[in-house]
Amino acid sequence: MDLAQYQQLAPGNMIYDKQQKAYVTGSSFRPVVEPSNAYSFLNSVRQVEAGMLPKESTFLGWYPPNGLVRLPTRRVEVGILRQALMSIRSNSKIAIRYQSMHHPDPAVRSISPHAIVFDGVRWHLRGYCYRHQEFRDFVLSRITEVVIEDNHGMDSVQDDSWQRQVALVLAPAPHLSQSQRDAIAIDYGMDDQGKLRIETREALLLYLLQQLPLYSPVGRCRHNHIVLDNREDLQPVIEHLGIDID
Numbered sequence: 001m002d003l004a005q006y007q008q009l010a011p012g013n014m015i016y017d018k019q020q021k022a023y024v025t026g027s028s029f030r031p032v033v034e035p036s037n038a039y040s041f042l043n044s045v046r047q048v049e050a051g052m053l054p055k056e057s058t059f060l061g062w063y064p065p066n067g068l069v070r071l072p073t074r075r076v077e078v079g080i081l082r083q084a085l086m087s088i089r090s091n092s093k094i095a096i097r098y099q100s101m102h103h104p105d106p107a108v109r110s111i112s113p114h115a116i117v118f119d120g121v122r123w124h125l126r127g128y129c130y131r132h133q134e135f136r137d138f139v140l141s142r143i144t145e146v147v148i149e150d151n152h153g154m155d156s157v158q159d160d161s162w163q164r165q166v167a168l169v170l171a172p173a174p175h176l177s178q179s180q181r182d183a184i185a186i187d188y189g190m191d192d193q194g195k196l197r198i199e200t201r202e203a204l205l206l207y208l209l210q211q212l213p214l215y216s217p218v219g220r221c222r223h224n225h226i227v228l229d230n231r232e233d234l235q236p237v238i239e240h241l242g243i244d245i246d
Contacts, residue, residue, distance in 0.1 A: 006032070024061070074122040074141040083146035084125050088113050091153045096125075097145035098138055106144065112153030115162065116140070119207035126162065126203070128154035135159040135203070161203040166237060168208065170196040171229040184225050195229060205234075206241050 003023065007014070010032045014023040044060050047053040049068050087094045094113065099106040113127030117137055124137035135158075156162060171194055172181035181194060190196045200208050214228055228234070 071121065074139070076123060076140045077144075080143050080146055081140065083148065084113060084116070084140070084143070087146070087148055087153070088115065090148075090151050091155070092151045093130075093149045093153045095147045095149055096138065096143050099142045099144070109138075110149065111136075111138065113138075114153070114156035114159065117204065117207075119204075120211045126159075128159070135161065137203075159203070162201055164202040165199050166202045166205055166234060167230070168198045168200070168205075168228060168234070169230040170198065170212075170226045173224055173227050176225065180225075188226065202237060205237060 003014075010030065012026045012028045013030065013032065015026045016022075017024045041060075041063075044053070044058045045063050045066060046068065048055045048058060048060060049066060050070070083094070086092070091114075092112075094111060096109050096111060097106050098109050110130040111125075111127040112130075113125045115126045117124040117126050123140045125140050125143065126135065126137050128134070129136045129138075135154075170188065170190070172184040172190075176184065184190075185194045188196050198208070212226070214224060214226065231238070
């Protein structure tokens with residue numbers, strides 16, 4: 001849609017400002033083309049303010065002053081990422097020098113990566129670990145060296161936890177008042193039954209629970225606003241992953 005068409009659809013919505021040499025919204029502005037949701041705007045603001053995107057690459061005009069919680073960025077070396085992506089694309093087995101938090105010194109691991117994973121805070125390289133003989137996630141920022149060994153890596157179809165989908169059903173916590181439960185249902189976009197279904201790969205379940213107010217690595221939190229409504233169905237997976245949730 002060009003400017004002439006838009007002016008025909010919504011006369012008075014925009015006027016030309018000679019000082020700014022640009023079109024700005026008129027006093028009688030009424031939206032004609034609605035964004036899909038509020039986060040189309042909010043995410044653009046966040047990405048511009050965080051320096052992830054230049055403002056010129058978005059459709060943002062004016063937006064209000066805002067505050068952004070800036071978390072520390074986990075540094076990932078471009079060369080390490082490039083080698084990791086090449087190994088995934090060519091289905092190659094690689095040797096990585098990796099600093100695990102379970103050991104004081106870095107060690108060389110042979111792995112067959114097949115995917116990258118973002119847990120909401122940091123990026124991981126997911127692949128088969130030949131030392132432990134299982135599929136694992138390796139924090140990308142803790143990999144200091146990558147050497148491609150051969151092109152006979154482990155196929156991702158053998159990663160059962162990656163291939164399996166699990167569903168979480170969230171509901172407002174029962175200790176809340178009815179008005180509070182209604183507010184939580186609106187907040188999370190729950191359906192008419194006050195439930196929200198989220199599907200994820202089984203391998204990502206721990207990360208999802210960590211991002212939700214459900215996960216407690218030390219003790220159980222008794223002040224959650226939501227609960228896992230289908231915990232019984234997920235209990236075998238929860239126990240296998242060693243997750244402590246309310």
